[in-house]
Amino acid sequence: MSEKEVKNLEEIFEQKIARDEKIEPKDWMPEKYRKTHIRQMSQHAHSEIVGMLPEGNWITRAPSLRRKVALLAKVQDEAGHGLYLYSACETLGVSREELYDQLHSGKAKYSSIFNYPTITWADIGAIGWLVDGAAIINQVPLCSTSYGPYARAMVRVCKEESFHQRQGYEIMLTLCRGTEEQKQMAQDALNRWWWPALMMLGPTDDASVHTAQSMKWKLKRKTNDELRQQFIDQTIPQADILGITVPDPDLKWNEETGHYDFGEINWDEFWQVVKGQGPCNKERLETRVNAWEGGAWVRDAAMAYAEKQAAKKVQKAS
Amino acid sequence: MADKKKNWPLWEVFVRSKNGLEHRHFGSLHAADEDMALENARDVYTRRKEGVSIWVVESKHIKASNPDENGEMFEPAEDKVYRHPTFYDLPDEVKHM
Amino acid sequence: MNKENLIKYILGIADNSLILGQRLGELTGHGPSLEVDIALTNISLDLFGQVRSYFQYAAQISEEEKTEDDFAFLRTEREYVNVLLVEQTNKDFAYVIGRQFLFDHFHFLLLNELQKSKDETLVAIAKKSLKEVSYHKRFSSDWVKRLGDGTEESKQKMQTAINDLWRFTEELFETTEADQEAIEAGIGVNVTALKDTYLANVSEVLTEATLEKPELQFFQSGGKKGIHSEQMGYLLSDMQFMQRTYPGMKW
Numbered sequence: 280m281s282e283k284e285v286k287n288l289e290e291i292f293e294q295k296i297a298r299d300e301k302i303e304p305k306d307w308m309p310e311k312y313r314k315t316h317i318r319q320m321s322q323h324a325h326s327e328i329v330g331m332l333p334e335g336n337w338i339t340r341a342p343s344l345r346r347k348v349a350l351l352a353k354v355q356d357e358a359g360h361g362l363y364l365y366s367a368c369e370t371l372g373v374s375r376e377e378l379y380d381q382l383h384s385g386k387a388k389y390s391s392i393f394n395y396p397t398i399t400w401a402d403i404g405a406i407g408w409l410v411d412g413a414a415i416i417n418q419v420p421l422c423s424t425s426y427g428p429y430a431r432a433m434v435r436v437c438k439e440e441s442f443h444q445r446q447g448y449e450i451m452l453t454l455c456r457g458t459e460e461q462k463q464m465a466q467d468a469l470n471r472w473w474w475p476a477l478m479m480l481g482p483t484d485d486a487s488v489h490t491a492q493s494m495k496w497k498l499k500r501k502t503n504d505e506l507r508q509q510f511i512d513q514t515i516p517q518a519d520i521l522g523i524t525v526p527d528p529d530l531k532w533n534e535e536t537g538h539y540d541f542g543e544i545n546w547d548e549f550w551q552v553v554k555g556q557g558p559c560n561k562e563r564l565e566t567r568v569n570a571w572e573g574g575a576w577v578r579d580a581a582m583a584y585a586e587k588q589a590a591k592k593v594q595k596a597s
Numbered sequence: 598m599a600d601k602k603k604n605w606p607l608w609e610v611f612v613r614s615k616n617g618l619e620h621r622h623f624g625s626l627h628a629a630d631e632d633m634a635l636e637n638a639r640d641v642y643t644r645r646k647e648g649v650s651i652w653v654v655e656s657k658h659i660k661a662s663n664p665d666e667n668g669e670m671f672e673p674a675e676d677k678v679y680r681h682p683t684f685y686d687l688p689d690e691v692k693h694m
Numbered sequence: 695m696n697k698e699n700l701i702k703y704i705l706g707i708a709d710n711s712l713i714l715g716q717r718l719g720e721l722t723g724h725g726p727s728l729e730v731d732i733a734l735t736n737i738s739l740d741l742f743g744q745v746r747s748y749f750q751y752a753a754q755i756s757e758e759e760k761t762e763d764d765f766a767f768l769r770t771e772r773e774y775v776n777v778l779l780v781e782q783t784n785k786d787f788a789y790v791i792g793r794q795f796l797f798d799h800f801h802f803l804l805l806n807e808l809q810k811s812k813d814e815t816l817v818a819i820a821k822k823s824l825k826e827v828s829y830h831k832r833f834s835s836d837w838v839k840r841l842g843d844g845t846e847e848s849k850q851k852m853q854t855a856i857n858d859l860w861r862f863t864e865e866l867f868e869t870t871e872a873d874q875e876a877i878e879a880g881i882g883v884n885v886t887a888l889k890d891t892y893l894a895n896v897s898e899v900l901t902e903a904t905l906e907k908p909e910l911q912f913f914q915s916g917g918k919k920g921i922h923s924e925q926m927g928y929l930l931s932d933m934q935f936m937q938r939t940y941p942g943m944k945w
Contacts, residue, residue, distance in 0.1 A: 306664045328728070335723035339716060339929075342936035342945035343763045344749070347719070348742050354722050355735040359641055362728045366625040369607060375627065376604050400936055400945070435624070439645070450945075457943055566724070574726020575602075576851070577787045580844025581629035582603045587843060588630060605727065626729055629840070636833060637729040640736050 296496060301427040304370035312496060315489070316426050317371050319498055321378045324364035325389035327357045328382075329563050333397040334406060342400060349446050350403065356439050363432040370428045383568045391549065392475045394557030401454055401461075401468035407447015409469075409476040409514065415444060416510050417480065420500035448517065455521045462523070469518065470526045477541075478549045480507040486546075511539050607656040608634040610641075612648035620652050628653075695879040701752045702775070702872035703882055704816075705765065706918065707804070708748035709776035712766060713926075714797060715741035716933055717784060726787055733833060737794070740826040747819045767937040771930055772920040775870070779862035781917065781926045785855075788841055788848070792855035795834035799895050800866045800888070801827045807883040816881065835899045842903025849904065856900070857908045864913035866892070 280288075289309050295302070302308055331354050338354065341347035365375045381387035392410055397403065418440070421433040454465040481487060481503035493499040501509070511530075518525055529542030551557070605627040611620035623642045628634035634653040643651070662670055678684045687694060695703075718738035725731025749762035779797055784790050805827055808820035841852035867889040869877070876882025897907050916922065931938075936945065 303664070305661060328723075331723035338719045338722055339932040340935045342767075342940075344742060344746050344766050346945055348739055348746075351719055351722060351735055351739055351742070355644075355732055355739070358723070358725075358728050358732050358735070359644070362626060362641060362732070363624055365728075366607075369625070374604065432624070453945055457945075458940075460940065461943060570724045570726070574730075574787065576845070576847050577726035577730070577841070578605060578629070579602065580848030581633065581840045582605065582844075583848075584840040584844040585630035585633075627727065628729065632836060633729075633840075636836070637733065639829075640733040641729060644732075644736065 293495070296425045299423075301430065302425050303427045311492075312426075313371055315492070315496070315498070316429065317368055317373055319493075320364050320368045320429055320432075321373075321381065322388050322390075324361045324368065324378065325382045325387055326393065327361035327364060329389045329393045329567060330410075331357045331361075332563055332566055333393055333395070333559070334403060336397050337400060337403050340400070341403075346450070349442075353407070353443050353446055356443070359439070360432075360436045363435055364429075367426075367428040367432045379567075379571055383564065383571065385555065385564065388553065390479060391552040391557060392472075392479050394552050394560045394563060395471070395475055396559050399464050399468060401451070401464040402472065404447050404450030404454060404465065405468035405472040407443055407445075408451050408517070409447075409472050410479065411440065411444040411447055412514060413476050413479045413510050415440060416506050421498070423497065423500075425497040451521055451523075455523060465521065466523045469523050473525045473527070474544065474548075475552075477507055477510070477544055478546075480510060482546070482549070483544075508538055511541055515539055605629050608638070608653045609656050609659060610634075610638040611652040611654075612638075612642055613650035614648055616649060620650065623647075625656060631655075695875050695881060697755050697757065699872045699875050700813075700881070701756060702870075703876040704748050704752045706775050706870060706872060707808075708745050708752070708765070709774050710780050710797070710801070711741040711748070712745045713774070713776040713929065714780040714793075715739075715745060716929060717780065717782075717793075718790075720784055721790065734790070737830050737833070740823075740830065744819065744823045744826070747822075751815050751819070763937070767934050771922060771927055774922065774926070774930070775918050775920055776922075777862065777865045778914055778917040778923055779859065779866065781923055781929060782859060782862065783925050786851060788851040788855035789859070791834055791837045791841060792852065792859045794830065795838045795899070796856075796859055796863055796896065797866075798827060798831040798834050799892055799899075800863075800885075802831050803888040803892055803895075804883055804885060807888070811882070812880040838899055838905070839903040842900070842905040852903070853905050856905060860908040860910055861912065861914045863892075865915035865917060868915055868918060870918050 288307055292302075292307065292309060292312075302312070334350065334357075335354050338347065338350055341350050365378060368378055369375060378387070382389070397406065415437070418433055418437055422430055422437055424430045424433065451465050451468075454461040484490060484502045484504045487503055490499060490502055494502075515525065515530070527542045529540065531540055533540045552560070555561075606629075607625055608628055609625050610623045612623045613620045623638075626634070626637050626641055628637045631653060634655075635651060638651045638653050642648070715738045718734050718741070722731065722735045722738070725734055745766065746762055749765040752765055753760040753762055777797075779793060782789065782793055802824070805820045805824040809817055809824065811817050811820070838852065838856075841848040843849070867886050869884070869886055873882055873885065877884050900907050
């Protein structure tokens, strides 16, 4: 294809997206679109899978049967969401195994928040409330993103996730209405998860490399800073109901803008965790690698069995 | 060693959400054989009572049309308006038609 | 039959689901594939669902003020009456499947009989659970066949798991005093009578899986009397951690 022809195709492609038409797997797409989507969808998938671990850490210790089944179901949903998203990636011709390799080798990234430890039960509440809260803000606009398989996966994800945040907030509410010790536990969790949750919405707009292109392709509908502001504005009143306070002395309502002003985010910490120096980066990756490598003989056995059965069927037929 | 490993193939999952409706494409998954594909589909895609019947088919068995040929495949149907009831002009007094 | 013994009888059934559900819960996030991970968690959720029905019923007939969580979290180790089989650790995937398989086939027969109980609540729980357990049995049996007749490595691992776990199967068919009383009252299931069918069903799958049925002279039991394996204490310290550290609080 000549340069001019490609340029022409690209123009038609961009117009299609601008008209809100979806792009489907076999449609022509610019290489950059394909690559960007593989990167974003796989990062998203990895985040779901790694995200199972900090919460999974409390399944065996959940304090009541009701909490235990809710947590099990939630962590299981995350496995499902990872699966939907890996499947969406596979429509672009990259296999789940290749994506796992990228994760396991440290080449692929996942949401840094999962590199923080869950050290008390209240962390399970805080994750549901804040981390899922921030995730929802990120994800809802993706239900109408331009790539069909991604949009469809996100519709399913958002539908299923609707209980996740409520589950977390209910845990926080129970703690805050409980004993002084429980309330302190909730406050401590908020103190530790607040800033990482804000970082979850991504670097500030001036430091973000992908925003402009992503907006055009509807991978993003709002900038990181807008999303962060939205998250803060909707979360603070929720914290007020709980009766606990976010660990930000600069936080205050701004009558003029109609938004909350907030303090400086420690971006050094953010980049450090992204680069692998967070409290649990090593453990999280190790756990994933062990599960995958430790399961290799199981997957091989199932394939060997399937092949034997298929051969038997052929023999019977002839 | 690594290159002779065979990974579980990809399957497409179709679910009938209730009797009377058609099976609809729900998504895909990996499984070693068709029984496993069916079980995995049940566990992955019907956890919230989404279905009463499941079909699975290995993805490689699906032959898909090529979007580059959409012109010849689908556009010729565009101007055949006489296939639609609104093409025919009838006075309003005519009922039950 | 008196309430205390009826509760004991209920716990004898419920504790198996509780402890097995707990073991499976340890695996969430660590499965050999995402699909299998999800499937195992489904089984765990089914079992915890059953546990809640049994414990809620036990709480309802108890003369003390009790909740499902009191039964789940606030007994001493000696008061849990699950069989030894279900508390065995997740040593590897073959053990997980072997444990599940050996229990599911028993669980299925038990619930099938429990549907004929004179106790209506137990009948209702059994009817609902039976559907779940039929699926568990299918899932674990299929996997025993895959691993047994898969690769050399998987065959050896699956056979080892079955050999090691077989010594816990005899206990499934022992009856406790509470069992006997429940049987006489037409409420409980005579598990001893299920043994032949169990062995036939299990053997059939093992044969299909090209595995050997172990020939054992000596079996281990004690769980039903509250005498557990060493690993049970660790399972309970995890499970009871919150309730023990923060007594009397609501979560």
